[in-house]
Amino acid sequence: DTGVSQDPRHKITKRGQNVTFRCDPISEHNRLYWYRQTLGQGPEFLTYFQNEAQLEKSRLLSDRFSAERPKGSFSTLEIQRTEQGDSAMYLCASSRPGTANEQFFGPGTRLTVL
Amino acid sequence: ELKVEQNPLFLSMQEGKNYTIYCNYSTTSDRLYWYRQDPGKSLESLFVLLSNGAVKQEGRLMASLDTKARLSTLHITAAVHDLSATYFCAALSGSARQLTFGSGTQLTVLP
Numbered sequence: 341d342t343g344v345s346q347d348p349r350h351k352i353t354k355r356g357q358n359v360t361f362r363c364d365p366i367s368e369h370n371r372l373y374w375y376r377q378t379l380g381q382g383p384e385f386l387t388y389f390q391n392e393a394q395l396e397k398s399r400l401l402s403d404r405f406s407a408e409r410p411k412g413s414f415s416t417l418e419i420q421r422t423e424q425g426d427s428a429m430y431l432c433a434s435s436r437p438g439t440a441n442e443q444f445f446g447p448g449t450r451l452t453v454l
Numbered sequence: 455e456l457k458v459e460q461n462p463l464f465l466s467m468q469e470g471k472n473y474t475i476y477c478n479y480s481t482t483s484d485r486l487y488w489y490r491q492d493p494g495k496s497l498e499s500l501f502v503l504l505s506n507g508a509v510k511q512e513g514r515l516m517a518s519l520d521t522k523a524r525l526s527t528l529h530i531t532a533a534v535h536d537l538s539a540t541y542f543c544a545a546l547s548g549s550a551r552q553l554t555f556g557s558g559t560q561l562t563v564l565p
Binding site: 371373375380381382383384385388395396431433440441442443444445446447448 | 458485487489495496497498499502504542544546548549550551552553554555556557558
């Protein structure tokens with residue numbers, strides 16, 4: 341399978357705990373995006389990497405959120421001190437230059453904060 | 455700030471009928487995308503529209519783009535049950551070239 345993969349697919353945690361999600365983009369894609377989707381809404385942009393550089397962060401990305409993409413391959417998104425409002429689907433997407441920036445999405449990680 | 459609006463938000467239609475979903479966006483964007491999402495699943499790319507007047511078709515779905523009117527449409531021809539899903543349009547914006555999505559149109563095709 342050469343698509344975008346994400347792990348875990350589901351995460352249930354208690355308020356105040358830290359969680360970390362992983363995304364593996366399509367291998368030749370140098371652009372990687374994180375989005376968040378809540379029920380009944382479209383995905384909202386969180387952050388963007390080009391290779392290993394984090395070039396853009398949304399105002400939605402509070403200080404409790406941090407993302408990395410070491411070596412320009414997989415990426416991790418960490419949420420510290422989770423809150424109930426963090427419950428959502430976290431989606432990763434990747435794209436490559438010259439393709440009209442068509443973004444391919446992974447299956448997502450569904451986070452539930454109790 | 456780019457805003458994307460879709461209508462209708464909910465659509466029930468009979469099999470065999472035609473219908474159109476509308477997507478308006480507030481500021482200039484040179485790309486428009488349509489995605490499909492099944493319940494509990496991720497987003498599947500349907501169409502990428504690159505220029506004014508662009509029209510793309512795949513099976514019973516046809517998408518078009520009018521950049522002057524800042525309007526894209528997704529036309530469904532002779533709907534079948536398998537088309538039941540939520541359809542999102544998204545426009546490209548920002549220095550990161552991120553997608554700004556509409557709220558989605560939840561389509562239900564009834565037998």
